[in-house]
Amino acid sequence: MATVAVPQLSGYHRPAVLDWITTVDHKKLGILYLYFTLFFFAVGGILALLVRTQLAVADNSFVGNDAYNQIFTMHASAMLFLFIIPVWAGFGNYLVPLQIGAADMAFPRINALSFWMLPPAGILMFAGFIVDGGAADGGWTAYSPLAQQTGVGMDMWIIAVIVLGMSSTIGAANFLVTMFRMRAPGMTMFRMPIFCWTMLVTALLQLLATPVLAAALVMLFIDRNYGGQFFDPNGGGNVVLWQNVFWFYSHPAVYIMILPGMGIVSEILPVFSRKPLFGYKAFVFATIGIGGLGFSVWAHHMFTTGSVLLPFFGFMTFMIGVPTGVKIFNWLGTLWGGSISFPTPMLFAIGFVSMFLIGGINGTYSAAVPVDFALHDTYFVVAHIHYVLFGGSVFAVFGGLYYWFPKIWGRKLNERLGKLHFALMFVGFNVAFFPMHMLGLDGMPRRIAVYADSAGWEALNMLSTGGAFLIAVSMIPFLIAVVMAFMRPKDQPDDPWEANTLEWATTSPPPHYNFDSLPPVRSERPLFDARHGDEAH
Amino acid sequence: MAAHGAAERQGMTNSMLGFILFLASEVMFFGGLFAAYFIARADAPAWPPPLTPEQIAEGVKLELEVVLPAISTGILVVSSITMQYAVWQIQKGNQGGMLWGLFISLALGIVFLAAQLYDYTQLHFLADDTIYGTTFYTLTGFHGAHVAGGALFIAVVTVRGLGGQFTAENHEAVEAASMYWHFVDVVWIALFTVLYIIK
Numbered sequence: 109m110a111t112v113a114v115p116q117l118s119g120y121h122r123p124a125v126l127d128w129i130t131t132v133d134h135k136k137l138g139i140l141y142l143y144f145t146l147f148f149f150a151v152g153g154i155l156a157l158l159v160r161t162q163l164a165v166a167d168n169s170f171v172g173n174d175a176y177n178q179i180f181t182m183h184a185s186a187m188l189f190l191f192i193i194p195v196w197a198g199f200g201n202y203l204v205p206l207q208i209g210a211a212d213m214a215f216p217r218i219n220a221l222s223f224w225m226l227p228p229a230g231i232l233m234f235a236g237f238i239v240d241g242g243a244a245d246g247g248w249t250a251y252s253p254l255a256q257q258t259g260v261g262m263d264m265w266i267i268a269v270i271v272l273g274m275s276s277t278i279g280a281a282n283f284l285v286t287m288f289r290m291r292a293p294g295m296t297m298f299r300m301p302i303f304c305w306t307m308l309v310t311a312l313l314q315l316l317a318t319p320v321l322a323a324a325l326v327m328l329f330i331d332r333n334y335g336g337q338f339f340d341p342n343g344g345g346n347v348v349l350w351q352n353v354f355w356f357y358s359h360p361a362v363y364i365m366i367l368p369g370m371g372i373v374s375e376i377l378p379v380f381s382r383k384p385l386f387g388y389k390a391f392v393f394a395t396i397g398i399g400g401l402g403f404s405v406w407a408h409h410m411f412t413t414g415s416v417l418l419p420f421f422g423f424m425t426f427m428i429g430v431p432t433g434v435k436i437f438n439w440l441g442t443l444w445g446g447s448i449s450f451p452t453p454m455l456f457a458i459g460f461v462s463m464f465l466i467g468g469i470n471g472t473y474s475a476a477v478p479v480d481f482a483l484h485d486t487y488f489v490v491a492h493i494h495y496v497l498f499g500g501s502v503f504a505v506f507g508g509l510y511y512w513f514p515k516i517w518g519r520k521l522n523e524r525l526g527k528l529h530f531a532l533m534f535v536g537f538n539v540a541f542f543p544m545h546m547l548g549l550d551g552m553p554r555r556i557a558v559y560a561d562s563a564g565w566e567a568l569n570m571l572s573t574g575g576a577f578l579i580a581v582s583m584i585p586f587l588i589a590v591v592m593a594f595m596r597p598k599d600q601p602d603d604p605w606e607a608n609t610l611e612w613a614t615t616s617p618p619p620h621y622n623f624d625s626l627p628p629v630r631s632e633r634p635l636f637d638a639r640h641g642d643e644a645h
Numbered sequence: 646m647a648a649h650g651a652a653e654r655q656g657m658t659n660s661m662l663g664f665i666l667f668l669a670s671e672v673m674f675f676g677g678l679f680a681a682y683f684i685a686r687a688d689a690p691a692w693p694p695p696l697t698p699e700q701i702a703e704g705v706k707l708e709l710e711v712v713l714p715a716i717s718t719g720i721l722v723v724s725s726i727t728m729q730y731a732v733w734q735i736q737k738g739n740q741g742g743m744l745w746g747l748f749i750s751l752a753l754g755i756v757f758l759a760a761q762l763y764d765y766t767q768l769h770f771l772a773d774d775t776i777y778g779t780t781f782y783t784l785t786g787f788h789g790a791h792v793a794g795g796a797l798f799i800a801v802v803t804v805r806g807l808g809g810q811f812t813a814e815n816h817e818a819v820e821a822a823s824m825y826w827h828f829v830d831v832v833w834i835a836l837f838t839v840l841y842i843i844k
Binding site for chain 1: 659660662663666667669670671673674675676677678680681684685688689694771772773774775776777778779780783787
């Protein structure tokens with residue numbers, strides 16, 4: 109299907125650059141999102157290598173304390189605000205309309221606005237490096253009073269994050285309307301692909317949590333620039349107020365950063381196990397459960413402040429392990445008894461499940477109040493966040509790129525290079541981040557630039573640095589595979605993986621209007637039904 | 646192409662649903678600011694909080710005059726009613742009635758903003774005078790900015806209405822402007838209650 113030659117208007121063609129700048133096509137905007145976010149993944153990665161180089165040996169003076177503070181702050185800010193959160197908007201933009209059988213998003217021009225707010229914000233945030241006092245250096249959490257004491261780079265960071273937040277808020281409204289209103293005939297809510305469901309819950313979290321971050325950042329800006337007293341105890345303010353409003357956003361935000369990754373994995377595992385996702389509805393309700401519970405656990409970042417209700421937030425944090433555990437069983441049940449093959453997307457998906465499981469377990473472990481008191485602000489927390497956001501989200505990003513590359517760019521990435529990429533990244537990841545558990549248990553605080561030789565942390569830090577560089581090396585086969593793919597013609601059929609969802613029912617890449625015709629949608633696997641007829645039911 | 650927008654033919658339009666979601670995010674924004682105010686007030690030993698001797702010497706007084714804001718509240722509530730009147734009129738296809746409703750709402754909104762600015766000049770404290778001043782100016786300031794935005798919205802709708810763009814069937818922008826206006830009205834009633842009334 110969808111092989112009919114499309115009549116082209118001869119005559120006027122917009123120049124390519126103008127076309128990309130003015131496009132409102134969800135697919136092109138999705139590609140722009142992907143380019144933008146992968147660029148900042150590289151920038152954040154270089155900053156991470158600087159961090160690891162500084163920490164490789166004891167008593168190091170490689171970058172200096174002030175620069176170090178800027179570097180780790182901007183590493184996290186780039187990775188969270190300019191990579192992980194918008195990269196899901198990139199996948200979502202490209203895939204959600206295709207997966208629900210629509211021609212575009214509900215509001216294409218607002219969609220373009222969402223994207224075009226990102227580059228100015230990214231430039232503003234990084235322009236901090238060239239102003240007096242340097243870039244933001246209060247950590248990505250910008251705790252008061254630290255965030256009050258730093259230079260103008262902090263104000264630029266605040267404005268940039270507010271703009272990024274606006275982008276994701278209006279983007280969220282766009283995704284919600286698209287999924288509520290634009291589904292193809294037969295595509296009921298419970299037939300939507302799992303990736304769409306995770307984008308839906310993510311969009312709800314963004315819509316309701318991001319404005320609270322904007323409120324927090326506005327207060328910080330007023331405190332810094334207009335003599336405000338929100339976080340200043342001298343004027344009756346409260347430093348812990350910042351932590352409350354900040355984490356009210358930023359805890360749901362960690363689900364914003366992981367849920368679409370779970371969705372991608374849940375698309376990949378069934379295709380390469382040749383089975384439907386085990387427990388589709390359980391997965392949907394678990395996703396909704398994580399989204400709902402996500403609003404009730406923010407204070408587990410604040411146990412040691414002594415001003416939060418420890419039993420409640422500890423208990424709720426354990427509770428959130430339940431829907432997360434449900435998902436692990438969804439994935440294992442999908443693999444169980446399947447006819448499994450191991451192309452590169454599948455490797456990244458399985459890497460996700462195993463690494464995210466470790467991140468989930470060490471997270472739930474540190475939700476126990478006494479454990480948290482011991483581990484708060486140590487490298488154990490750094491290990492946890494990277495097992496969730498790198499072992500989880502980043503593995504899902506690459507799994508998604510290998511999986512949808514044939515659809516988006518019409519070419520397949522080289523399998524051998526992909527497997528090499530996965531192997532290097534998997535080993536490098538564990539070498540880089542597993543030792544951080546031990547360092548944390550040994551008491552190494554996060555965010556320090558220098559540690560004494562007598563602390564005895566050098567060997568594990570050196571190991572971790574080696575792992576970080578191995579991750580960097582793992583990007584080489586990926587980049588070679590991308591270059592090689594672009595040197596080849598677009599040769600991919602509609603459905604190279606024998607997949608389940610509607611994006612594979614059109615050409616690779618799809619025409620700008622997406623579909624010539626749609627197969628009937630009678631289950632959550634319309635393409636499986638189309639391949640096998642009705643005997644499957 | 647056949648599939649595009651298949652589900653959108655029933656119920657409210659996509660634009661309206663999108664606008665309601667946008668309003669939900671606005672509610673959360675004010676929710677964050679209100680939460681900060683409540684936490685500050687709950688933590689304070691006294692409300693208004695005590696001043697330093699220097700602040701007292703400078704003539705700072707943490708007091709609010711209630712009469713003018715009470716009148717402003719009445720003005721804003723009336724403007725909400727006239728705005729709803731505009732919606733009801735255009736639902737019946739009465740463009741003239743709608744325009745009267747829009748004009749009066751816009752005028753009342755501008756009067757509210759002017760009264761608010763005048764009120765600011767009568768106060769004896771600034772944003773840096775304790776958490777009381779900070780929260781007062783932040784909350785009322787952001788509310789005022791939203792009133793200004795809403796007035797601009799009504800002005801645009803009015804100009805479009807003068808051009809005869811709205812009919813009984815097609816008047817979404819009027820409904821959206823009205824919803825936005827009710828939203829800023831409700832926020833103001835909450836603000837007036839907690840800032841001026843509850844001691």
